[in-house]
Amino acid sequence: MSSEQKLLHISTSPHVKHIETVPSIMLCVCLALIPAFAASVYLFRLKALVLTAVCVISCLATEWSIVRFLLKKPSTLGDFSALLTGILLAFNLPPDLPPWMAAVGSVFAIGVAKWAFGGLGHNFVNPALAGRAFLTASYAAPMTVFNVPDFWKARGWTISGLSEKIIRPVSDTLDGISGATPLPTFSGITEALHAESARLVDLQFHIIDFQEALPRLFFGNVGGCIGETSAAALILGAIFLWYKHIIGIRVPVLYIGTVFLLTWLFNGTGSFFTSEALLVPVYQILAGGLMLGALFMATDMVTSPVTPKGKMIFGVGCGILTFTIRKFGGYPEGVSYSILLMNLTVPLIDRYTRPKIYGKVKKNA
Amino acid sequence: MIKEELKRGIIAENPILVLALGLCPALAVSTSLQNGLGMGCAATFVLICSNIIISLIKKWIPEKVRIPCYIVIIATFVTIVELTLKAYFPELNNQLGIFVPLIVVNCVILGRAEAFASKNNLGRSIIDGFVMGLGFTLALCILAIIREVLGSNKLWGLKVFPGFRPMTIFILAPGGFFTIAFVMAMINYFRQKKEGGQS
Amino acid sequence: MLDILKLSIALTIVAIGSGLVVAFTYYNTGEEIQAQERRNQMEALEAVFPDGVEIKTRSGNNPLPSTYWVAQTDSGLAGYAFKQKSKGYAGDIQVIVGVAPSGEILGLNILSHKETPGLGDRVSEKPSKKYIWNVLAGTSEKTSPWFTEQFKDLSVFEEIKIDKSTEYHTCSDEKKGKLEKTNTITAITGATISTRAVKNCIRKNVPEYLNYLKSSGESS
Numbered sequence: 001m002s003s004e005q006k007l008l009h010i011s012t013s014p015h016v017k018h019i020e021t022v023p024s025i026m027l028c029v030c031l032a033l034i035p036a037f038a039a040s041v042y043l044f045r046l047k048a049l050v051l052t053a054v055c056v057i058s059c060l061a062t063e064w065s066i067v068r069f070l071l072k073k074p075s076t077l078g079d080f081s082a083l084l085t086g087i088l089l090a091f092n093l094p095p096d097l098p099p100w101m102a103a104v105g106s107v108f109a110i111g112v113a114k115w116a117f118g119g120l121g122h123n124f125v126n127p128a129l130a131g132r133a134f135l136t137a138s139y140a141a142p143m144t145v146f147n148v149p150d151f152w153k154a155r156g157w158t159i160s161g162l163s164e165k166i167i168r169p170v171s172d173t174l175d176g177i178s179g180a181t182p183l184p185t186f187s188g189i190t191e192a193l194h195a196e197s198a199r200l201v202d203l204q205f206h207i208i209d210f211q212e213a214l215p216r217l218f219f220g221n222v223g224g225c226i227g228e229t230s231a232a233a234l235i236l237g238a239i240f241l242w243y244k245h246i247i248g249i250r251v252p253v254l255y256i257g258t259v260f261l262l263t264w265l266f267n268g269t270g271s272f273f274t275s276e277a278l279l280v281p282v283y284q285i286l287a288g289g290l291m292l293g294a295l296f297m298a299t300d301m302v303t304s305p306v307t308p309k310g311k312m313i314f315g316v317g318c319g320i321l322t323f324t325i326r327k328f329g330g331y332p333e334g335v336s337y338s339i340l341l342m343n344l345t346v347p348l349i350d351r352y353t354r355p356k357i358y359g360k361v362k363k364n365a
Numbered sequence: 366m367i368k369e370e371l372k373r374g375i376i377a378e379n380p381i382l383v384l385a386l387g388l389c390p391a392l393a394v395s396t397s398l399q400n401g402l403g404m405g406c407a408a409t410f411v412l413i414c415s416n417i418i419i420s421l422i423k424k425w426i427p428e429k430v431r432i433p434c435y436i437v438i439i440a441t442f443v444t445i446v447e448l449t450l451k452a453y454f455p456e457l458n459n460q461l462g463i464f465v466p467l468i469v470v471n472c473v474i475l476g477r478a479e480a481f482a483s484k485n486n487l488g489r490s491i492i493d494g495f496v497m498g499l500g501f502t503l504a505l506c507i508l509a510i511i512r513e514v515l516g517s518n519k520l521w522g523l524k525v526f527p528g529f530r531p532m533t534i535f536i537l538a539p540g541g542f543f544t545i546a547f548v549m550a551m552i553n554y555f556r557q558k559k560e561g562g563q564s
Numbered sequence: 565m566l567d568i569l570k571l572s573i574a575l576t577i578v579a580i581g582s583g584l585v586v587a588f589t590y591y592n593t594g595e596e597i598q599a600q601e602r603r604n605q606m607e608a609l610e611a612v613f614p615d616g617v618e619i620k621t622r623s624g625n626n627p628l629p630s631t632y633w634v635a636q637t638d639s640g641l642a643g644y645a646f647k648q649k650s651k652g653y654a655g656d657i658q659v660i661v662g663v664a665p666s667g668e669i670l671g672l673n674i675l676s677h678k679e680t681p682g683l684g685d686r687v688s689e690k691p692s693k694k695y696i697w698n699v700l701a702g703t704s705e706k707t708s709p710w711f712t713e714q715f716k717d718l719s720v721f722e723e724i725k726i727d728k729s730t731e732y733h734t735c736s737d738e739k740k741g742k743l744e745k746t747n748t749i750t751a752i753t754g755a756t757i758s759t760r761a762v763k764n765c766i767r768k769n770v771p772e773y774l775n776y777l778k779s780s781g782e783s784s
Contacts, residue, residue, distance in 0.1 A: 112543065116546075134534055137534035140533065140683050430574055434578045440582070448589050448590060448594075449589070451597045451600065452593040452600060525696050527695060
């Protein structure tokens with residue numbers, strides 16, 4: 001200790017500090033999620049409010065107790081990262097999930113996915129998504145029941161009402177329609193005719209009226225996780241973040257673009273330029289958790305690559321995985337798993353896309 | 366001496382939790398206490414028998430072919446266990462399934478044969494096989510109890526807590542990794558605490 | 565050269581010794597293992613037929629499966645049993661199903677499956693209200709797998725519908741009667757694929773087998 005005191009104290013670079021700090025970035029992301037939060041409360045009413053509150057409170061409580069009792073260090077609540085994890089996790093949960101399950105997921109997200117690996121900056125997967133994956137594996141049934149928002153229920157829309165309007169049963173030998181997200185219909189279009197195929201989850205119906213379906217998806221009048229339904233609100237928030245230079249444009253655009261391209265190429269209608277063939281990919285990028293995932297989860301600073309080329313690889317990889325899981329997988333939604341899987345490849349991507357050092361001559365030049 | 370040996374097998378050199386040997390069967394069969402205990406007993410039997418034979422014939426086995434010889438001996442005992450289970454414990458055999466034949470490649474057994482039985486006399490090899498098998502079985506049981514209670518709210522196939530909703534992930538592979546990680550972390554924590562207290 | 569010879573001799577001796585021991589064990593357990601397998605097969609068959617029938621093994625030609633079973637009572641033919649499999653969520657689900665010549669399902673037994681624990685593996689779940697504490701106190705309870713039980717008395721000739729709103733073991737008797745009348749089973753919550761796979765095991769081929777057996781006049 002004494003020898004250290006004698007030394008001149010010089011901090012490592014950068015010596016010029018930007019006003020942008022970890023707490024300010026985290027707060028900005030939280031702010032950017034406000035439109036989506038407002039939309040979710042508007043659509044799902046009290047349920048969204050309760051789930052978000054439970055997630056945020058249990059995330060903060062877990063963070064506080066770990067830092068206070070296990071690490072015995074000053075509180076880290078001030079960097080707002082636990083707050084953000086709580087909000088994002090809540091956005092990834094279906095509205096009818098029992099709140100205590102949300103709390104279990106939050107404890108896992110902060111306790112295992114974040115702090116077991118060393119806390120903010122050391123976690124190798126997105127804690128909120130890890131929490132969601134934990135809940136999906138643990139409580140698969142409640143995690144995959146998506147009901148129509150209360151807002152629309154109050155106006156006489158039920159799942160069956162909705163389905164009569166925009167979804168037409170393919171055959172009459174139906175097992176009944178359950179309220180899945182609009183997503184399963186993608187595989188449904190290609191596979192609906194083989195209604196007995198084992199891969200079919202709840203795919204007995206298929207979308208026929210895109211004019212009715214797309215605006216609903218854009219503004220969030222569909223079943224789904226509480227924060228993912230309204231694409232418009234999410235895009236609004238993302239534009240704010242992009243304007244503040246907190247998220248780059250590469251990951252989200254390439255991610256969504258890849259999904260768009262692949263679903264267009266494999267749209268299942270047998271042609272490429274009919275209106276239906278073009279609407280299938282539009283439908284795919286608006287439905288499910290893609291917007292939320294691509295704009296807010298895949299762009300997480302800690303768990304995405306730092307190099308420009310790496311970001312591109314990351315975005316395209318997420319897109320390919322999402323498409324693969326949606327088209328061939330047993331789960332109705334693949335966004336969370338694709339981002340988690342790509343999170344794991346980040347160290348490798350960063351290592352192989354390290355930019356050339358300026359002024360250094362190539363070995364063989 | 367027995368006490369020290371027991372301590373070595375169960376705590377200081379626990380095959381799963383400290384040496385991290387044989388993790389594959391540990392993950393695969395620690396989904397219920399019945400399976401864990403069954404697997405532990407089967408592996409212990411093979412471990413003791415192979416240790417006995419190997420320590421007896423170590424002088425006659427040439428250095429260059431010792432590993433194939435050990436594997437043949439281990440495989441023999443595994444086959445005996447497998448046939449016996451099939452004939453007299455069909456329920457357990459159905460549960461353990463593929464993992465009984467896989468005891469052959471369980472590195473705990475080959476590891477002890479190579480590291481201990483081939484260098485020590487009969488008595489010590491038997492004791493080593495016994496304590497190591499005990500450590501393996503106990504570790505499996507600890508993991509299995511945690512995973513079975515959390516993952517299916519059951520213990521020995523019977524429900525435990527009324528109203529508790531089990532977390533399925535704990536009987537899936539990821540839950541197995543989490544459980545092993547946490548048990549290892551606890552062991553390391555207490556060990557460090559103990560060592561820290563002594564110095 | 566001598567060295568190689570020595571190595572091969574050592575290895576050969578170990579292998580011969582091991583072979584002898586294994587052969588000895590097999591000799592002593594082989595019969596028991598076969599008996600065990602036969603017992604398992606009989607148990608599975610008895611579970612899908614009513615009590616007090618005589619079960620015979622038959623070998624069939626196309627379109628019939630190579631092995632099937634016939635159950636007879638004193639008053640005549642009671643039913644057939646077929647082994648069937650269908651693709652579940654993870655791997656094949658294998659069942660044995662007993663049907664009366666009229667197409668009425670007598671019983672269903674899941675032989676093997678690889679479904680997800682906690683979800684799809686509930687196809688063979690036995691609902692139990694018994695806790696470990698009850699066992700320590702010494703109370704006993706008889707349970708049976710609810711999922712396969714609900715197939716009993718349904719018809720294989722009609723489409724078996726799936727009701728996702730409830731689970732059979734929680735239904736009232738009135739609801740159970742209604743389900744039976746409409747040829748409906750209840751799904752396992754969150755495991756529609758497994759539910760449908762088991763249903764497919766029965767709907768696939770079994771009606772054709774029965775029709776073939778009827779047309780070939782093999783009713784005795």
